[in-house]
Structure formats: structure tokens, C-alpha cells
Amino acid sequence: MSLESSQSLDLVSDETSPGRDWGGIAGGLCLVAIGVFFCIASTAYPVGHVARIGPGFFPLILSVLVAVLGAVISIIALKGPKTSIPVAWRPFVAIIGAVLVFYLTIDRLGLATAVFLSVLISSLGERPTHLVRSLVVAIACAVISVAVFIYGLQIPVPPVQWNF
């Protein structure tokens, strides 16, 4: 996170650029969706009455508030200061992908394999790929995690397996 002297530390920006706060719009809409979803889901649980609130009471109120706030935020964002949604796609895919691969392989292929694969995939997130370096790091991580977690902490996962 690089820092220009006067830039990111302005506690008050001098002017607001006209445009839409896309982040606010997107986030607000997500909140509305989540709120509505949970609101519908909460109706399955009894609300009870005020003196004896049921399991549905709290989530119902919360989900309604979330949805309403989400809508308000989206509307404000229509006029809000201009922001964009910067997405670092390559690192994002690499890292989330790495975790997904870990999820898929840990129970099927063992700890060492899972660590090796996820380290390798996440190193692909770096702009100039250093393949040899990544391989070395991946192997080192696999070895260390087996040492620390299987021998040290005794977690019940085999280092390598074939389990489909």
C-alpha cells in the first residue's frame, strides 16, 4: 500500500467528483439481496412476542434493517462521490482458486499434496511468474506443514493419500 504524502491521509477531501459511487451501489445491492434472503428465511422461525422473543425475532429485525440500509446506501451512492471498483483479477483468481483447490484436495489427496498445489497456484498470482522459485517454495511449504501439523500438532490427516 503505497502512500503519497498528502493523498490518502486527507481526513476531508477538498472536493467530491461528480459521478456514481459504484462500490456503494454494488455493495448496497448485495446487502439488499442478503437482507431479503435472510428475511424470508427467518419467517420459518417463531418470532414470539415482545416479552418472550423467539428465535425469529432478532434475525427478522436485522435482515429487514440490512435490506433497508442496503437500499439507502445504493440510493445515496447514485449521487455519491465517484468511485470505481478496482479488482486485481489475477491475484484474486489465483488465491481464491488456491483455497478452493485446497478444499477439494485435502480430504482426497492428503495434506502435503494440498499444500503443494495451493502454494503453487497462489504463486501464479504474481505478475512476473517465477516458476522455479514457486516450485521450491511449494515443496518447502509442503514439507514444513507436514512437519508442523502432522508430526508436531498431530492432526489426523495423512500427508499423501488417494481417496476418491
Next chain:
Amino acid sequence: MDIYDSLALGLTTAMQPMNLWLCFIGVLLGTFVGVLPGIGAIATISMLLPTTFYLEPVGAVVMLAGVYYGSEYGGSIASILLHLPGSASSAVTCLDGYPMAKQGRAGVALFMTAAASFVGGLAGIFVLILFAPTLARVAFSFQSPEYFALMLFGLLAAASVSSGSPLKAVAMVLLGLLFGCIGTEVNSGMNRFTFGQLELYDGIGLVAVAMGLFGLPEVIQTLGEGTDQQPRFKVTLRSMVPKWADIRQSIGATFRGTGIGVALGVLPGTGGTIATYISYAAEKRLAKDPSRFGNGAIEGVVSPEASNNAAAQTAFVPTLALGVPGSASMAIILGALMLHGIQPGPALITNHPDIFWGLIMSFLLGNIMLLVLNIPLIGMWVRMLHIPYGVLAPIVVAFVCVGAYSADNSSFDVLLLVVFGVVGYAARQFDFPVPPLLLGFILGPLLEENLRRSLLLARGDFGMLFLRPISGTLLVLASITIAYVVFTSFRQMTQDGAVPRPAAEGS
């Protein structure tokens, strides 16, 4: 038990070999992640959560706390040498620290920040010793309505001061509270929002949420920025010796920074980061020659560093005395205690005096260790900065994955990592603050429980909550906070309202 007995108990607890060792590991790790940009204290604390399962409660919290305040020491190193903050609360140190380095005074800057951090930390510990027990005694008369009001106010206050739009922060708090509802509801035994998934019966695992929300997005973002600068300034032990003029200028600044940090650290929501901005601004305003700031004014380096360390220590006052965390990191540390079956709150000091006082004395020992680590061993940290981020990032990812998995031996937790990693990254890019989400998530079940009990007590009469003196005051404060949030959002919408520029990721 009088104060000397307590301190003695604390010292004997803290000096136990295992606790000493864990303290050392904590502060070492803390400095390490503080030095390195791209990994923060909170991500590290969440990654260490699974390892705390195997430890005694005292040791676990000693280590996690060590990471927390240790990172406040290391953060300034990257700020001074690279113009890149190692942690959010060291961002301000870049402003005058880097110019000092360019003037060949990097060593002095590093030395003075370490010294200032030590003074700040010490003062914070002192305040902690003075105030926490008293606060706990006051809180003994707290019942459900008071707790409800306190937590509500704490959440709202944290939201209103977090970076960016307060409205977005409040929304995140609410979302966190909502996520906290997932799982078995204690009173009725009903499974809420589990949709048949067995693994969700106990709620969403804290480890997966914390790591997903804080660890992964930070790595993604830093990888995306592709900064791989190397420090160009030589730092030798001799170059660290300050001139008398430096010391004279720094004394006042250090004490002022300490004062600000101590005060702000106690309040919920405000943490080291905000304290540093305020300290810097105060120094600039009080200086005889404000134009020096931005060009290597040592006060601008020393004051923020003192304040963030002071704030890091006093943040434990509400956490330990009341059981109400003021920031996401504190919430996770509390979570660690809860995982060990220890109920935080005013009773902690009386029921587990060894934990409370042992922790405080470990802070003292930790700060001393940090002083040693940060001055003679500074060369080691500078060398760390040479590690390319492309190597660090995958290691962090591997650690996060294995950590999440090992918490419950469940690959489902890894899937949750994916979900919350996406949520956390999306929130960041949409400019919604993430710490309030975690705060809400951790406090959610407690908030609901206290609400239920209060309403039961009052037989449905909401007004009763306002009539009781303490809860009434807190609720009024909470309402004022809500009004403030609404007001600022309204202003933003109807005119060219100034919007605070988003700062670095909060504590």
C-alpha cells in the same frame, strides 16, 4: 487482594517458562508481521487461533496479545525505510519517517520510534493497571440491560468512527450480527439458517471468518499492487544514536502522543490508527514551525508511534474489564478466551486473577523484549524487508488453509474460507469497512441473549431499558451516534458533503 499481591501473582504467572516463551513468540511474530507490508496483526492473530487450542488460556492470550502490541513496534520500520506502511497505524509515520531516511537519519528515526513505542506501551500498561479493576468493579452491577446497551453503543461507536462512510459501517455491523445468528439458537434449540448443513450447527467458525475476512483479501490486494521495493538506506547501530536536539524535541511529542493514545485506546472503536492521525495533526498544529512536517520532523515520527502503542495497551481495558471488545482484534482475542471456556467480563478479574494479572505483567515483559528486539536486532528486520512478496503470499495462503482446516478437522471450514475471502475482498473493493462486520459477528449472539433477558426481565417493556440509569445513558449515547450517522449521510447526499477518504485497513 491488594494491588501488590495482584502484581506479584501476575509476575509469577507471566514468568512461568511456557508463558515467557509464548510472550516472546508473540512479540517476535508481531514485530515480524508489523514490519512486513501485506500481512497485518489481525490476520496473524486469526491464523494463530487454531494453535491456541493446544495451549493454556493464559499462554494463548499472552501470545495473541503479544502479536497485537508487537506489531505496533515493527510497523514503523517499513514506513521509514520504504515509505510503505507495515501496518495501518504506521501509515502516518511515513510522512516524516521517510524524509528522515532520505536525509540519512534512518537510524535515528528507527531508534526514536522504538523508544517512543516503549514509553507509550508502558504508559498504557500503567493505565490498564489503574483503571481496569475499578471499571470491572463498576461493571459488577451490570445486568442484561446494561450489557445490551453497552454492546449496542460499542458497536455503533466503532462503526461511526471507522474509515469511510459511517452508514456503510453500520450496515456491516448489522450484517455481522446477522451472520452471528447462523447456527443453533441456545434458548429454543432451533437451528437457524443451517439449511441442513451439519457443520453449521455450531455456527460459522470464528477462525474461518476471521482469516477469510482479513487474511485473504490483504494478500490479494498486496499481490495486485506488485510493490516489491527494496530498502536502500543503510542502518548501522552507530547511526541509530540520536543527537541531543532530537531527544529534546521528541520528549514533549512522545508524552503528548502517549496521552492521546491512552485516551483513545480505551474508547470502543477508536484504536491505534485514529490515535496516530490525531497525534500527528496535534504535533503539526503545536509546532513552532509547521513547515518542517513532511520534511523529516522527528515529532511527526515519535508522537504517532507513542500513541499507537499506548492505544494498543489501553484497548485491553474495556476488553478485560467489561468483556466488550473495542476492535476486531480484541474481539478475536476475546474469542480465544471463550474457546477455552472462559467467560470474559467483570468477573474475569475476580474469577481468574491469574489470567488477568498474568496478562498485564506479560505486557510489561513483552514491551521490554520488544525494546531489545527493535534496537540491537534492527538489522534483522531490515533484512526481512528483502523477502519478495511473491514468496510470502503463497506461504500465508497455505498457512491460512491449513489453519482453518485444522481448527475442526473439517474441509467445510476451508469452503467457508473461500466464501468469506470473497465477501471480504468484495467489501474492500466496494469500500465497505470490514472490522465492523467481525465485531458484529462476535458480539451478535451475546447481544441477542442480553436483549432477550432484558425483555424478559422487563416483561416486554422497552421503556425500562431507558429508565435504568446506566443502560439509559448508554442507549441515549447510542441514539446520538445513530443520529450522527444519519445526519452525515444526509449531508453527503444533499450537498457537496466532504467524505473522509478511506484510510488503511483498521484495527
